[in-house]
Structure formats: C-alpha cells, structure tokens
Amino acid sequence: MKNHAVVVGGGICGLMAALLLKRSFSEVTLIEQSAEVGGLFRSVKDELGAYYDMGSHIPNETGIAELDEMLFGSNQQQLSTWNVIEKLKSGNYFGGEWDLNSPFADSKKLDKQTYQQGCAELIQSTEFSDSSLILPFCKETLGDTFTNHIVIPILQKLYGRHTDLSSLTMGAGLFGFTRILAFDAAVADVLKQLPVFDAKLGYQTFAHFEARQARDSSSTPRYYYPKTEHGIQTWVSMLAEKVTAAGVNILCESKITSLEMENKKVKKVYLANVTEPLPCDLLFWSAPPFLALQALGLPVVQNRPELRTAIVFHLNFDKPLNNQESHYLWVWDKNTDIFRLTLYPNLNPSSQFNTLSAEILCKPDEVDEYTLDLVLSDLRDMKMIPENAQCISHIKQAIHNTFPVPTQSFEKNNELNYQTLESNVDNVIISGRSGGKQWRQADVLIAAYNEILDYISAG
Numbered sequence: 001m002k003n004h005a006v007v008v009g010g011g012i013c014g015l016m017a018a019l020l021l022k023r024s025f026s027e028v029t030l031i032e033q034s035a036e037v038g039g040l041f042r043s044v045k046d047e048l049g050a051y052y053d054m055g056s057h058i059p060n061e062t063g064i065a066e067l068d069e070m071l072f073g074s075n076q077q078q079l080s081t082w083n084v085i086e087k088l089k090s091g092n093y094f095g096g097e098w099d100l101n102s103p104f105a106d107s108k109k110l111d112k113q114t115y116q117q118g119c120a121e122l123i124q125s126t127e128f129s130d131s132s133l134i135l136p137f138c139k140e141t142l143g144d145t146f147t148n149h150i151v152i153p154i155l156q157k158l159y160g161r162h163t164d165l166s167s168l169t170m171g172a173g174l175f176g177f178t179r180i181l182a183f184d185a186a187v188a189d190v191l192k193q194l195p196v197f198d199a200k201l202g203y204q205t206f207a208h209f210e211a212r213q214a215r216d217s218s219s220t221p222r223y224y225y226p227k228t229e230h231g232i233q234t235w236v237s238m239l240a241e242k243v244t245a246a247g248v249n250i251l252c253e254s255k256i257t258s259l260e261m262e263n264k265k266v267k268k269v270y271l272a273n274v275t276e277p278l279p280c281d282l283l284f285w286s287a288p289p290f291l292a293l294q295a296l297g298l299p300v301v302q303n304r305p306e307l308r309t310a311i312v313f314h315l316n317f318d319k320p321l322n323n324q325e326s327h328y329l330w331v332w333d334k335n336t337d338i339f340r341l342t343l344y345p346n347l348n349p350s351s352q353f354n355t356l357s358a359e360i361l362c363k364p365d366e367v368d369e370y371t372l373d374l375v376l377s378d379l380r381d382m383k384m385i386p387e388n389a390q391c392i393s394h395i396k397q398a399i400h401n402t403f404p405v406p407t408q409s410f411e412k413n414n415e416l417n418y419q420t421l422e423s424n425v426d427n428v429i430i431s432g433r434s435g436g437k438q439w440r441q442a443d444v445l446i447a448a449y450n451e452i453l454d455y456i457s458a459g
Contacts, residue, residue: 002024002025002026002281002282003025003026003027003279003281004025004026004027004028004029004278004279004280004281004282005018005021005024005025005027005028005029005280005281005282005283005284006028006029006031006266006269006278006280006282006283006284007021007028007029007030007031007248007284007286008031008256008283008284008285008286008287008292009031009032009039009285009286009287010030010031010032010034010036010037010038010039010250010252011037011038011039011040011041011286012038012039012041012059012235012236012239012441012445013286013431013444013445013448014030014032014037014284014286015030015037015038015236015239015240015242015243016067016070016071016239016445016448016449017284017286017429017431017448017452018030018243018246018248018250018284019070019239019242019243019246019248020070020449020452020453021282021284021452022243022246022247022248024456025281025282027249027279028246028247028248028249029248029249029250029251029278030243030248030249030250030251031251031254031256031269031271032250032251032252032253032254033252033253033254033255034252034253035252035253036252037236037240037250037252038233038236038240040054040055040057040399040402041053041054041057041232041233041235041236042054042232042233042236043230043231043232043233043234044314044395044397046314046316046393046394046395047393048316048353048392048393049229050229050314050316050353050355050393051229051230051231051233052231052312052314052344052355052357052395053231053232053233053342053357054312054397054399055310055312055357055359055399057232057441058085058088058223058224058225058327058328058347059071059072059223059224059232059235059441059442060088060221060222060223060224060442061221061222061223061224061442062221062442062445062446062449063221063446064446064449067445067446067449070242071239071445072224073238078224080227081226081227081234081238082224082225082226082227083224083225083226083227083347083348083349084222084223084224085222085223085224085225085327085347086222087220088220088223088327088328089325089326089327089346090102090103090326090327090328090329090330091103091326091329091330092104092105092329092330092331092332093329093330093331093332093333093382094106094109094150094332094333095109095110095333096109096333096335097109098323098329098382098383099181100323100325100326100329101204101205101206102181102202102203102204103176103202103330104176104177104179104180104181104202105150105154105177105180105181105332106180106181106182106204107119107146107149107150107180107181107182108181108182110149110150114145114149117145118142118143118145118146118149118182119182119183120143121142121143121144121145121146122142122143122146122182122200124143125140125141125142125143125196125200126196127140127196128141128195128196128199129141131170132169132170132408133166133167133168133169133170133408134151134155134165134168134169134170134172134173134178135147135151135152135165135166135168137170137173137178138151138178141178141196141199141200142178142180142200146180146182150177150180150332151177151178152165153332153334154175154177154332154334155168155172156334157332157334157337157339157361158172158175158308158339158361158403159172159308159361159405160306160308160361160362160363160405162363163306163405164407167407167408167409168405168406168407168408169406169407169408169411171406171411171439172405172406174406174439175330175339177330177332178200179199179200179201179202180200180201180202181201181202181204182201183201185203185204185205185208188201188202188203188204188208189203189204189205189208189211192208192212221442223327225327225347225348226348227348227350229348229351229352229353231344251271254271254272254274255271255272256269256270256271256272256291256295257270257271257272257295258270258295258296258297259280259283259292259295259296260277261296261425264424264425264426265281265425265426265427266280266283266296266425266427266428267279267280268280269283280427281427282427282428282429282455283425283427283428283429284428284429284431284448284452285421285428285429285430285431286430286431286448288417289414289417289418289420289421289430290417292421292425292428292430293417293420293421296421296424296425298420298421298424299420300417300420301413301416301417301420302413305404305405305406305407305410306363306404306405307400307401307402307403307404307405308361308362308363308402308403308404308405309361309362309363309364309366309367309398309399309400309401309402310359310360310361310398310399310402310403311359311360311361311362311367311370311396311397311398311399312357312358312359312360312396312397312399313357313358313359313360313370313372313375313394313395313396313397314355314356314357314394314395314396314397315355315356315357315358315375315376315379315391315394316353316354316355316391316392316393316394317354317355317385317389317390317391317392318354318389318390318392319354319385319386319388319389319390320345320354320386321343321345321346321354321356321384321385322383322384322385322386323343323346323384324345324346325346326343326346327342327343327346327347328340328341328342328343329341329343331382333382335381336378336381336382337360337361337362337370338358338359338360338375338378338379339359339360339361340358340359341356341357341358341359341384342356342357342359343356344356344357354389356379356384358375358378358379360375361402361403364400367398370396372391372394372396376391418430429448429451429452429455431444431447431448431451
C-alpha cells in the first residue's frame with residue numbers, strides 16, 4: 001500500500017476521490033478552504049424549517065457499478081435513502097408559454113414571418129460548424145434569424161447584456177440551448193435521422209425520443225434525490241460520513257501556502273497555521289489549476305474572467321405549486337431574468353412544504369436590484385404559483401463567483417495553466433470542473449474515477 005495522498009477540494013469529486021484513494025494509500029488527507037465540505041451541493045434552511053438546495057443539483061448514475069454504489073449506496077440502501085427518478089422531467093418557458101415536454105425553446109412560438117424565415121435558413125444549413133465561438137456556430141447551424149431571436153436573448157440573460165457576445169466560446173452553451181424545436185413533430189423526427197439536423201433539433205414528443213433510444217439501444221440514467229427534508233445536503237453528509245469512517249483526515253478552513261517539489265513530484269504540502277507540512281505521494285487537485293501553479297512557484301497565465309453571481313430565491317408558499325410534475329424547468333423567455341426553477345415537492349413527494357428555487361445570474365453589483373416582489377410577480381405571470389398564493393417564508397441567497405463568462409481568452413488561459421501543471425508535475429491528477437475538461441457532475445466523477453484507477457494500476 002502506498003503512503004500519503006492529498007486531496008485538494010472538498011466538493012463531491014474530492015469526497016469521491018478521497019474515498020477511492022483510501023483503498024490504496026495508508027494516509028489520505030482532504031483539504032477544503034471552506035468551513036464545510038460539499039461545494040455547491042449543500043442546502044439552506046428558512047425560518048419555518050424548509051430546506052432548499054444551493055442550485056439545481058439532481059445527481060444521476062454514472063453507469064459504473066462500483067462508482068454508483070460508492071456514491072449512492074447498495075440497491076437496498078438506495079430504496080431507503082433516495083427517491084429514484086427513472087425519468088427526469090424538465091421543460092421550458094418561452095414565448096409566454098410553458099412546454100413541459102422539452103427543455104428546448106420552440107421556434108414556433110415566434111411570430112409567423114420570423115418563424116418561416118428562420119425555418120428557411122435552418123433547412124438550408126446542411127453543414128456542421130467547426131467554430132469554437134458560439135455566435136458563429138449558431139448562425140452557421142441555426143441561421144441568423146433563430147440566433148437573433150432565440151440564442152442571443154438567452155446569452156444576454158445568462159452572461160449579461162453588457163457582455164461582448166462575439167467573444168463567447170461554445171462553453172457558453174453548456175445549458176443546451178444551441179438545440180431548438182422547429183417544424184412539425186413528425187417532420188422533425190424524420191430530419192433528426194440526418195446527423196446535421198439531429199445536432200440542432202430536439203424531439204417534440206416523448207414517443208419519438210423513446211423510439212430513438214430503441215434504435216440506438218441506449219437508455220437514460222436514473223436520477224436520485226434524498227427522501228429526507230434536508231435536500232441534497234443529505235448526499236454530502238452521507239459521503240462525508242463514509243470518508244471519515246474510511247479513515248480520511250478532513251481539514252476544513254485550510255489554505256495551502258506552498259507545495260514543495262522534488263524530481264517533478266510534489267513531496268510536501270504546506271498549510272497556513274499548520275507547523276508541519278503534509279507528506280505527499282499523490283496530489284489530487286480539484287481546485288483551479290492556477291492555484292497549484294502559484295503554490296509551486298511556476299509560471300501562471302493571468303486568468304481573471306468575469307464571474308457571474310447567482311441569486312437564488314428560495315420560496316415557500318401556503319398553497320401547492322401549479323406544476324406538480326416537473327422536477328426542474330428552464331426559463332428561456334426574455335421577459336424575465338429567471339433562468340431556472342427547481343420544484344422540490346416533485347423531487348421529494350414526501351415533503352410537507354410547497355417550495356421552489358428561482359435562479360438568476362447577474363453582476364455582483366446588481367444583487368440588490370432583484371427583489372422578492374419582482375420574482376413573485378414573474379412567477380405569477382408564468383402561472384407557476386396560484387394567483388392568490390402567499391409566500392410564507394423565503395431566503396434570498398447571493399452566491400458570488402459561480403459561473404465564469406466563457407470568453408476565448410479565459411478558456412485559452414485556463415488550458416495553458418492546465419498544461420503547465422500537468423507537464424511539470426508527475427504525481428498530480430487534475431480533476432473537477434475547475435480543470436476545465438468536463439462540466440456535468442457525472443462526467444467529472446467518471447473522469448476522476450478512471451484517472452485514479454489508471455494512476456494506481458500504473459504503480
């Protein structure tokens with residue numbers, strides 16, 4: 001058994017890594033700069049005892065049996081701990097109407113002339129785009145009309161009306177809105193048999209989607225949400241207990257001051273307010289790579305992106321929500337700055353509260369502009385809550401430094417820092433969203449799991 005592994009970052013990825021590494025290393029230390037582990041997979045409680053998540057986090061299976069059991073427990077444990085969601089139900093609000101069958105904006109809700117012009121352009125766009133910038137990509141695939149009337153308003157909602165949209169990379173489309181709905185459902189189903197149209201059109205009926213899965217012999221993963229009233233915090237607590245029981249040393253509110261290297265390997269990790277350094281045979285790094293470079297004294301490409309602030313209005317009502325089927329919803333309509341809703345009673349049917357979270361992205365100095373009354377007015381306009389429903393408790397949460405605005409220079413600099421760290425250090429695994437290689441939580445976990453197993457098997 002190897003000696004010492006150090007895990008930097010106490011999010012879900014770091015917790016999983018610590019648990020996996022403890023099987024091969026006699027000592028594993030997890031370092032987290034915050035007061036508690038979990039990252040954004042935490043929950044907050046209002047004055048009436050209702051819990052809400054810090055974002056829309058509904059974990060799903062990875063498809064790797066060992067990893068899924070580590071994350072969610074055995075099949076028997078899953079039955080007692082989780083609401084197992086076989087089909088995650090989403091939808092979107094666009095053009096003043098709800099579509100609870102698809103997360104993609106429906107171009108048919110545009111005025112007739114605009115819609116017909118957009119369809120003419122889309123049908124003539126029969127080539128794949130190789131652009132790394134989102135606006136040229138969308139114009140080359142969807143056409144100018146749909147880009148101007150659907151994509152650009154969404155980009156402005158997410159990344160700010162002040163932002164130079166021409167600088168945004170394809171990373172700006174991580175929410176999936178580069179695919180839209182167009183044409184009659186049956187026509188779209190036929191068009192989607194061609195790869196170039198499959199990439200930019202969504203299915204309009206679940207029957208067409210299921211038929212596609214049958215043809216491809218594919219399936220969607222199961223999703224999980226805790227049965228307790230404590231929200232997604234339950235998952236973090238469960239993993240933290242596993243990590244502690246395995247013998248991992250968790251150090252919260254800890255900051256790395258420097259890393260000492262020998263023969264291209266990190267050998268010691270120095271922490272603020274800790275006299276003796278931690279020995280290190282493997283460094284698992286799930287924080288931004290430039291922080292490791294600074295601690296090593298290696299060259300750093302200055303990488304200061306604009307970071308969006310997430311405002312999350314956590315709301316509890318005296319009447320049930322009008323929507324009692326969807327788990328979460330996208331809001332693509334340009335007449336509200338809300339971009340996503342999480343509907344907790346539909347995630348956890350045993351909940352005693354009528355709760356939802358409404359998310360907005362903004363600049364840090366815009367937080368005070370968004371009020372409870374404004375959000376409630378938007379929710380009533382969207383008919384998400386009964387007209388006479390009263391908000392009986394709430395929390396307005398501002399989470400700064402969440403989403404970086406994905407400009408070309410930011411992604412280039414992030415990649416350079418990643419490559420510098422990877423090429424200069426032999427015993428480091430760079431993982432997590434901060435590594436810039438994956439974004440969706442399951443993809444991050446799968447990549448980290450495989451990299452750890454590869455490192456251990458390589459000796």
